[in-house]
Amino acid sequence: xxxxxxxxxxxCVAAVVAVxxxxxxxxxxxxxxxxxxxxDPPNPVEPANTTDVxxxxxxxxxxxxxxxxxxxxxxxxxxxxxxxxxxxxxxxxVKVKPGWNFSNGEKITARSFVDAWNYGALVxxxxxxxxxFSYVEGYxxxxxxxxxxxxxxxxxxxxxxxxxLTFTVRLNKKFGLWPDLxxxxxxxxxxxxxxxxxxxxLAKPVGNGPYAVQSYAKGGIMRLRKWxxxxxxxxxxxxxxxxxxxxxxxxxxxxLMAGNLxxxxxxxxxxxxxxxxxxxxxxxxxxxxIIQTLSFPMYDEKWSRRGVEKVRRGISMAVNRAAITRQxxxxxxxxxxxxxxxxxxxxxxxxxxxxxxxxxYDPAGARKLVAEGGGIPGGAMxxxxxADTGSHKLWVDALCNSVNKALGRHVCDGAPMGTFADxxxxxxxxxxxxxxxxxxxxxxxxxxxxxQSQYFTGASSNxxxxxxxxxxxxxxxxxAESEQRQVNDTYHRAERILAREMPAIPLWYQNxxxxxxxxxxxxxxxxFSVPVYDQITIKG
Amino acid sequence: MGRYVIRRLLQMVPVFVGAxxxxxxxxxxxxxxxxxxxxxRAPDPxxxxxxxxxxxxxxxxxxxxxxxxxxxxxxxxxxxFDGQPVLDKMGTAFPVTLRLTAVAIVAEIVVGVTLGxxxxxxxxRLLDSGVLVLTLIVVSVPTFVSGYALQYLLxxxxxxxxxxxxxxxxLDELLLPGCVLALVSLAYVTRLTRxxxxxxxxxxxxxxxxxxxxxxxxxxxxxxxRNSLIPVVTFIGADIGTxxxxxxVTERIFNVHGVGYExxxxxxxxxxxxxVGFVTVLVIVFLLANLVVDLLYAVLDPRIRYA
Numbered sequence: 001x002x003x004x005x006x007x008x009x010x011x012c013v014a015a016v017v018a019v020x021x022x023x024x025x026x027x028x029x030x031x032x033x034x035x036x037x038x039x040d041p042p043n044p045v046e047p048a049n050t051t052d053v054x055x056x057x058x059x060x061x062x063x064x065x066x067x068x069x070x071x072x073x074x075x076x077x078x079x080x081x082x083x084x085x086x087x088x089x090x091x092x093x094v095k096v097k098p099g100w101n102f103s104n105g106e107k108i109t110a111r112s113f114v115d116a117w118n119y120g121a122l123v124x125x126x127x128x129x130x131x132x133f134s135y136v137e138g139y140x141x142x143x144x145x146x147x148x149x150x151x152x153x154x155x156x157x158x159x160x161x162x163x164x165l166t167f168t169v170r171l172n173k174k175f176g177l178w179p180d181l182x183x184x185x186x187x188x189x190x191x192x193x194x195x196x197x198x199x200x201x202l203a204k205p206v207g208n209g210p211y212a213v214q215s216y217a218k219g220g221i222m223r224l225r226k227w228x229x230x231x232x233x234x235x236x237x238x239x240x241x242x243x244x245x246x247x248x249x250x251x252x253x254x255x256l257m258a259g260n261l262x263x264x265x266x267x268x269x270x271x272x273x274x275x276x277x278x279x280x281x282x283x284x285x286x287x288x289x290i291i292q293t294l295s296f297p298m299y300d301e302k303w304s305r306r307g308v309e310k311v312r313r314g315i316s317m318a319v320n321r322a323a324i325t326r327q328x329x330x331x332x333x334x335x336x337x338x339x340x341x342x343x344x345x346x347x348x349x350x351x352x353x354x355x356x357x358x359x360x361y362d363p364a365g366a367r368k369l370v371a372e373g374g375g376i377p378g379g380a381m382x383x384x385x386x387a388d389t390g391s392h393k394l395w396v397d398a399l400c401n402s403v404n405k406a407l408g409r410h411v412c413d414g415a416p417m418g419t420f421a422d423x424x425x426x427x428x429x430x431x432x433x434x435x436x437x438x439x440x441x442x443x444x445x446x447x448x449x450x451x452q453s454q455y456f457t458g459a460s461s462n463x464x465x466x467x468x469x470x471x472x473x474x475x476x477x478x479x480a481e482s483e484q485r486q487v488n489d490t491y492h493r494a495e496r497i498l499a500r501e502m503p504a505i506p507l508w509y510q511n512x513x514x515x516x517x518x519x520x521x522x523x524x525x526x527x528f529s530v531p532v533y534d535q536i537t538i539k540g
Numbered sequence: 541m542g543r544y545v546i547r548r549l550l551q552m553v554p555v556f557v558g559a560x561x562x563x564x565x566x567x568x569x570x571x572x573x574x575x576x577x578x579x580x581r582a583p584d585p586x587x588x589x590x591x592x593x594x595x596x597x598x599x600x601x602x603x604x605x606x607x608x609x610x611x612x613x614x615x616x617x618x619x620x621f622d623g624q625p626v627l628d629k630m631g632t633a634f635p636v637t638l639r640l641t642a643v644a645i646v647a648e649i650v651v652g653v654t655l656g657x658x659x660x661x662x663x664x665r666l667l668d669s670g671v672l673v674l675t676l677i678v679v680s681v682p683t684f685v686s687g688y689a690l691q692y693l694l695x696x697x698x699x700x701x702x703x704x705x706x707x708x709x710x711l712d713e714l715l716l717p718g719c720v721l722a723l724v725s726l727a728y729v730t731r732l733t734r735x736x737x738x739x740x741x742x743x744x745x746x747x748x749x750x751x752x753x754x755x756x757x758x759x760x761x762x763x764x765x766r767n768s769l770i771p772v773v774t775f776i777g778a779d780i781g782t783x784x785x786x787x788x789v790t791e792r793i794f795n796v797h798g799v800g801y802e803x804x805x806x807x808x809x810x811x812x813x814x815x816v817g818f819v820t821v822l823v824i825v826f827l828l829a830n831l832v833v834d835l836l837y838a839v840l841d842p843r844i845r846y847a
Contacts, residue, residue: 040805042577042621042809043623044622051578051579051581052579123590126587126590126594127587128578128584128587130584130586130587131584131587143587144586145585145586146586147585147586147588148589148593149586202623217707219624219629219632219797220632220707220797221707245797247791247792247793247794247795247796248792248793248795250688251703251704251795252704252795254691254692254695254696255703255704255795258695258696258699258702258703258704260702260704261704388808389808418570419570419576419807419810420571420576420808421571421573421576421809421810422570423571424571424572424575424576425572425575426571428575428582439580440581441579441580453581460581460584461581461582463582
């Protein structure tokens with residue numbers, strides 16, 4: 001080896017090391033603060049505008065709503081609400097507990113909720129979560145459907161402040177389980193500051209949760225500190241949380257290994273091979289409220305003709321879910337047997353096995369059904385996915401491989417698209433010509449979020465355009481019930497129609513996967529795959 | 541000289557307009573950003589329409605472009621989807637990447653030129669061959685491989701440096717990513733210098749200088765190096781722009797929140813104001829760097845004059 005090269009290389013490395021080593025020792029990190037990985041939220045972090053997981057993490061730290069989903073069981077429990085009652089599943093009276101306030105000292109009253117909800121629903125405020133208020137009477141007036149239409153009112157008729165701590169809500173139709181929605185981000189209360197100085201609030205969100213924002217450098221780091229005067233029952237058990245944006249999941253994982261980070265809540269796929277060796281018991285892999293499906297373009301005549309449902313069911317039977325989740329996902333997915341998610345819990349409406357035979361791997365049955373249905377429309381199909389994120393290529397190829405093997409002929413291929421935006425554009429414009437990957441993450445732990453949003457005729461996320469009167473009727477009936485038991489039973493009947501018609505093939509439930517440093521304890525993920533930050537304790 | 545500079549600056553205008561327009565078209569062709577904004581769920585049509593109108597996405601492409609250029613000339617680069625002015629993002633990202641690029645360039649010049657000179661002066665000997673083989677290896681290893689490997693070895697295994705750069709990117713933490721970013725170019729600089737030196741070492745003026753009895757050091761530094769550096773300077777000048785734009789991989793690996801990372805995010809999120817804004821600045825940097833290189837020729841070789 002050339003001596004000079006060695007000198008040069010060594011000099012370069014030595015310089016790095018010399019300065020780096022000196023830099024490593026310092027830092028002045030508060031030992032009671034948990035350092036957690038974060039991704040840059042795509043929208044400004046404000047309750048009704050946050051529908052993504054990253055922004056949701058902040059809201060979960062900074063806010064407490066009328067209800068809160070139990071981090072373990074996903075059941076909606078009263079938090080700021082004293083009671084939410086209704087005689088007829090349509091008119092609700094909400095009583096707010098006294099003694100709650102925002103971290104800037106402002107008292108929480110009925111108005112804190114009513115004003116926040118009216119703001120979230122008003123179309124000109126362009127909040128992503130506006131449709132969550134669509135059940136309230138008068139929503140159409142503040143949020144007209146047509147593009148460019150001016151709202152006829154600025155507040156919703158259905159919301160009335162009765163006294164300081166009481167307000168009433170009138171829905172536009174019966175929805176017995178509506179109170180269970182109130183744990184969702186969009187329904188959080190907001191202080192006056194939000195309306196009087198919006199920019200200041202966005203720069204440093206003020207809420208009523210166990211943590212208060214100390215500083216926020218957009219795209220970089222958000223420092224949250226325990227709010228000492230937090231009046232709720234779930235006070236923070238650590239001194240604070242630093243949410244650090246990482247450019248890459250792999251780098252966050254590397255930083256965890258190097259001891260510069262305490263918690264990652266998304267172990268990157270390439271690391272799954274050795275994560276147990278790296279972390280041992282400090283690796284978390286538990287079901288989250290997410291399902292992945294293979295959806296069909298039901299707006300396309302060749303996929304929606306009478307009889308093709310047999311082909312769709314046949315394809316479902318040809319997918320070896322167990323093998324793919326084991327080999328490709330290394331156990332971070334669970335084969336799906338219904339159209340909801342395991343993390344929903346039985347209380348929320350999850351029932352294993354509703355899909356029946358159609359979700360059981362059976363090559364012979366698959367061949368038979370596909371033949372009876374007249375074969376794959378057009379003789380072959382392409383499974384469309386976006387190739388830029390989420391490593392979908394791996395499993396789509398595996399899925400096609402499984403289908404081809406089961407049917408004994410080469411009928412399935414993957415069709416990658418360059419970007420997620422392009423892919424979503426084609427999906428929402430209904431321009432797919434064959435099956436495509438789809439997914440759904442629950443907003444709140446109710447079976448309704450899975451079934452109505454995706455399969456009800458004309459629903460906001462019914463991208464496949466599937467429509468079935470019987471299904472719609474059952475969903476409407478279920479929503480009018482006030483007993484969770486009856487709601488779930490009726491929804492299960494609706495799910496059996498999905499099993500018969502198969503407009504989308506359930507593939508697998510996604511797990512949340514995370515890992516943490518030896519320094520912290522009591523780490524778990526909630527059913528939304530967000531870490532339960534307030535429960536984390538520091539060792540020693 | 542003055543007229544030459546003015547002419548060059550004027551030539552930049554069509555290049556600038558053309559480049560920004562091309563980027564605009566390309567980002568536009570990637571799909572509807574509003575569709576991607578709300579993830580796997582369909583955006584609410586009325587809200588989406590509201591966002592489109594405010595971002596002028598409901599207008600034809602050429603109108604959007606005119607509107608955008610109008611904004612730029614007023615010094616406004618638009619806002620990202622999370623409500624941050626692109627100018628603010630540039631304000632935090634460009635200094636970071638400039639520092640990273642500076643580290644890379646210094647490494648290139650110091651290590652690359654030194655190795656090249658040593659190799660060129662000892663042409664054909666063991667040291668020369670060794671350098672050639674090593675540069676070949678470096679060139680053929682992709683940046684992400686060397687990046688992850690060095691990050692793992694130095695950052696995790698031996699824990700000499702922090703594997704991820706802290707927010708604000710202090711200079712000391714940028715040394716490793718800077719060296720990784722420099723590696724491939726460094727190999728080219730070494731080879732360019734080596735060839736150039738080896739060629740010029742046999743030139744008449746060097747022989748004359750030797751015959752005059754000048755000290756060897758002076759011959760190498762003042763005569764040989766000055767002439768041989770012309771192609772190297774060209775390469776390094778053009779490399780400034782390439783390094784700044786090409787930092788995408790390195791910045792992702794080492795958690796550097798710079799231009800490369802912002803560009804990557806902008807593309808993944810279909811955020812045209814970010815992508816076009818950042819690339820526009822990169823185009824300007826590239827053009828100016830090339831101008832400086834051309835002007836440097838005259839300094840290195842007095843025979844070159846600009847009219």
